[in-house]
Amino acid sequence: MAQETMSFQAEVKQLLQLMIHSLYSNKEIFLRELISNASDAADRLRFEAIVDTGLYEDDPNLHIRISYDKAGRTIVVHDNGIGMSRDEAISHLGTIARSGTKEFFSKLSGDQQKDAALIGQFGVGFYSGFIVAERVTVESRRASLPADHGVRWESTGDGEFSIEQIKRIQRGTSITLYLRDSEDELLSSHRLKSIIQKYSDHISLPILMKKEEWDAEKSEIVIRDEDETINQACAIWTRSKSQISDEQYISFYEHLSHDHEAPLAWTHNRVEGRNEYIQLLYIPAHATFDMWNRSHRGGLKLYVKRVFIMDEAEQLLPNYLRFIKGVVDSNDLPLNVSREILQESHDVKTIRDGVTRRVLSMLEELASAADNKQKYTKFWCEFGQVFKEGLGEDFSNRERITKLLRFASTRSNSAEQSVSLDDYIARMKPEQTKIYYVTADSYRGACNSPHLEVFVKKDIEVLLLTDRVDEWMMSFLREFNGKPFASVARGDLDLGSLYNEEKHAQEKVCEDLKLLIDRMKDVLKEKAKDVRLTFRLTESPSCLVVDEGEMSGYLQRLLKAAGQKAPDFHPILEVNPEHALINRLSPAVTDFDDWCHFLFDQALLAEGGALDDPANFIRRTNMLLISSK
Ligand code: ADP
Numbered sequence: 001m002a003q004e005t006m007s008f009q010a011e012v013k014q015l016l017q018l019m020i021h022s023l024y025s026n027k028e029i030f031l032r033e034l035i036s037n038a039s040d041a042a043d044r045l046r047f048e049a050i051v052d053t054g055l056y057e058d059d060p061n062l063h064i065r066i067s068y069d070k071a072g073r074t075i076v077v078h079d080n081g082i083g084m085s086r087d088e089a090i091s092h093l094g095t096i097a098r099s100g101t102k103e104f105f106s107k108l109s110g111d112q113q114k115d116a117a118l119i120g121q122f123g124v125g126f127y128s129g130f131i132v133a134e135r136v137t138v139e140s141r142r143a144s145l146p147a148d149h150g151v152r153w154e155s156t157g158d159g160e161f162s163i164e165q166i167k168r169i170q171r172g173t174s175i176t177l178y179l180r181d182s183e184d185e186l187l188s189s190h191r192l193k194s195i196i197q198k199y200s201d202h203i204s205l206p207i208l209m210k211k212e213e214w215d216a217e218k219s220e221i222v223i224r225d226e227d228e229t230i231n232q233a234c235a236i237w238t239r240s241k242s243q244i245s246d247e248q249y250i251s252f253y254e255h256l257s258h259d260h261e262a263p264l265a266w267t268h269n270r271v272e273g274r275n276e277y278i279q280l281l282y283i284p285a286h287a288t289f290d291m292w293n294r295s296h297r298g299g300l301k302l303y304v305k306r307v308f309i310m311d312e313a314e315q316l317l318p319n320y321l322r323f324i325k326g327v328v329d330s331n332d333l334p335l336n337v338s339r340e341i342l343q344e345s346h347d348v349k350t351i352r353d354g355v356t357r358r359v360l361s362m363l364e365e366l367a368s369a370a371d372n373k374q375k376y377t378k379f380w381c382e383f384g385q386v387f388k389e390g391l392g393e394d395f396s397n398r399e400r401i402t403k404l405l406r407f408a409s410t411r412s413n414s415a416e417q418s419v420s421l422d423d424y425i426a427r428m429k430p431e432q433t434k435i436y437y438v439t440a441d442s443y444r445g446a447c448n449s450p451h452l453e454v455f456v457k458k459d460i461e462v463l464l465l466t467d468r469v470d471e472w473m474m475s476f477l478r479e480f481n482g483k484p485f486a487s488v489a490r491g492d493l494d495l496g497s498l499y500n501e502e503k504h505a506q507e508k509v510c511e512d513l514k515l516l517i518d519r520m521k522d523v524l525k526e527k528a529k530d531v532r533l534t535f536r537l538t539e540s541p542s543c544l545v546v547d548e549g550e551m552s553g554y555l556q557r558l559l560k561a562a563g564q565k566a567p568d569f570h571p572i573l574e575v576n577p578e579h580a581l582i583n584r585l586s587p588a589v590t591d592f593d594d595w596c597h598f599l600f601d602q603a604l605l606a607e608g609g610a611l612d613d614p615a616n617f618i619r620r621t622n623m624l625l626i627s628s629k
């Protein structure tokens with residue numbers, strides 16, 4: 001078949017432009033990316049060969065070879081992995097298959113370091129060859145295809161590539177980089193070796209180079225016909241902990257996650273007994289750009305007896321730990337395991353439980369060690385919202401999860417969520433029996449909530465919940481250490497014995513204002529389920545509360561915003577008898593109805609609600625202002 005020319009997908013063109021310019025200071029990563037692809041190709045061959053050993057042909061020793069040619073100014077990365085067919089080369093090397101491409105571009109910051117990390121994360125590694133090469137040639141043959149079904153792909157990286165069928169005896173892929181003029185320093189075995197050792201030491205198959213030695217007679221370096229293995233060539237998780245340095249753990253993490261920021265923590269151990277497996281798990285330092293996508297799978301890399309089986313095996317982790325990266329290598333699962341089998345397997349469930357406990361221990365350690373406090377805060381800031389889902393998902397670990405929660409509170413004086421429930425309980429007033437919280441759509445909204453007034457006055461700490469998942473989470477949190485949770489905006493204000501002294505005086509006030517309250521109820525009967533006096537306010541004239549067991553206004557609004565039907569509960573209007581506005585109010589005044597609506601509407605605004613009829617609110621307010629002068 002003749003040579004054909006094709007166009008890259010528009011995003012690829014954009015990406016190539018960007019990469020060549022923004023990643024230049026980090027150019028060595030091209031080798032890491034190409035080696036990582038070669039290693040993936042070997043993994044895939046091994047995996048497919050489980051059912052068809054013929055795929056090994058007569059070349060069973062999988063390896064990667066790096067060579068260079070000083071005169072021709074080329075570097076070749078060669079592997080005898082799965083290879084590519086013509087169609088695969090066109091689609092894999094001409095498009096970006098991953099979803100979320102747009103999102104990716106919108107995240108680029110122009111900061112080289114950050115963008116380099118993102119590009120790696122996005123998995124567009126192959127194109128990084130163009131950072132150092134003005135032309136890239138890929139020759140490949142897919143395992144099991146006949147020799148005359150090889151393919152040759154070539155591009156100068158400026159919008160088009162050519163594709164051509166060729167004869168190729170060797171299985172697998174050879175990628176030739178024709179270096180740009182300024183890149184000659186890469187043409188040295190010393191330089192290449194050091195890049196490989198820096199970035200690719202953990203690759204589990206051998207990376208070979210030809211040995212070189214100094215020939216004193218000729219006074220030059222000669223390349224010998226003998227191979228040298230540059231890396232450790234043994235899967236890191238199979239080695240014993242004591243022989244692995246932190247750098248090696250971190251570099252393996254980078255390979256695994258395409259994330260160039262060191263992880264916050266990791267754990268590595270071998271589980272023995274009825275179910276044998278090795279786990280190496282990492283907590284990343286930041287969330288990936290697609291963690292909130294519905295299509296984000298998360299999950300661990302699964303190996304069975306050292307053979308790579310699949311990426312993103314989400315069955316190995318509960319959903320609320322989907323940010324964890326790592327490897328599980330099982331001795332018991334069958335090699336031909338599929339996602340469907342994983343779903344049902346009892347062994348997988350045992351592994352998932354084990355992995356979950358391990359992650360929780362790791363988090364507990366981070367949270368408790370004094371010198372790790374900052375790390376835990378970082379963890380919480382990045383992943384807290386996801387982690388909270390665990391309360392609804394993982395009942396067996398609910399207590400451990402609850403202890404790991406962190407909140408903003410009226411004590412912490414910042415939006416940072418750093419107060420644990422243990423901290424809260426330790427600071428409770430002796431007579432206090434409940435853990436108080438308020439939910440709102442923003443930190444400021446929560447801080448300024450009228451419901452907090454009496455708590456501030458009495459110096460009682462209140463947790464401020466402002467994440468979207470919080471309302472939902474609280475439906476699973478009934479109590480902690482025997483102390484029930486109580487929303488400050490729900491039900492009758494019951495401060496228990498914290499409040500006794502004032503009770504008597506209040507009862508008297510209630511009686512005096514009975515007529516006023518009854519008239520207000522009547523005026524507001526379409527809006528408010530009830531109107532009553534309250535002593536929870538000190539500064540505001542009124543606030544809204546919901547009954548025990550009813551949905552809060554905030555949650556109703558969230559549901560409506562999400563396009564779901566929310567039941568229409570009417571709130572209760574509470575008014576503050578000590579406030580001047582209420583003091584002055586009497587059912588006898590002519591604009592009494594307007595006053596009632598005004599008090600209701602401003603209470604709704606104060607908790608972040610939206611008015612049904614804002615124009616009418618403004619009209620009413622103006623009328624009241626005019627008549628009150
Ligand atoms: P990623 O590795 O994240 O998929 P890359 O841009 O690095 O993204 O590679 C794109 C695709 O090209 C790979 O997914 C793979 O299908 C194919 N590919 C790249 N290099 C090789 C190789 N050496 N052998 C077989 N396929 C390869």
Ligand code: MG
Pocket residue numbers: 033036037123124125126
């Ligand atoms: Mg890759």
